[in-house]
Amino acid sequence: MSAMFPWIRARLDRLGILLSCLCVIHCVGGLVLVAGLGLGGSLLLDPVFHHVGLLLATIIAAVAIGLGALRHRRAKPFVIAMTGLSFMGGALAAPHGAEEAVLTIIGVILVAIGHVLNLRRA
Template sequence: MLQRAISPIRRRLDRAGIFLSAACAVHCVLSILLVSAFGIGGELFFAPDVHRIGLVAATLIAGVAIGWGAVRHRVAAPFVVAMTGLTFMGGALAVPHGIKEAVLTIIGVALVSLGHILNLRHVHSAACKDRCGD
């Protein structure tokens, strides 16, 4: 009974993680385009705190949702993929702003998003097995 109440929370966290990853990728691309094309918004879009806060949020959401799924279903792949993505995102904080940072961040958020997608698939397949008796 408790597990049925928890699954919607995990699903929401995974979906929030996917949304956050997509928003981060859009932010990276738009930042480079706007600053390069128009020379505006650099102080806002490239502010280090924006990236640090995004990494903390991504780490918390992934840690809870994907870590929870890994413990519950004993499947490491979503966790490993997401943590690899978070490592890329962390590495992006160590390079100067620009193309290198954007590439590392986009690789990172793609992997974190993939981790959430894999986690959602494992939740779905586990629920099906419970219902179908497999």
């Protein structure tokens, strides 16, 4: 059973990095399409995307980085990822637009860095 944890954690770290990249694409693409072209505002800026994204990011980071921290005993990946999740949570309180996108992008980059560091530590 213990041999399975590193495999699961590594998969979750990679999934977390992928979701972080997709989130950045969503934020930047959404702003470009909505602000630049006036397309898709009701769909792309729907708060459901942000709530579900934060929930997924929190679950994946908690499991992957939590297991990694228990294994390698280093706090840095955990602290960086939790700071990123805090930025993402703060973005939910910001009005739709550039402020929300900047907070979200900072957050997902920090979460992705936490996942990368977690992969390297293992």
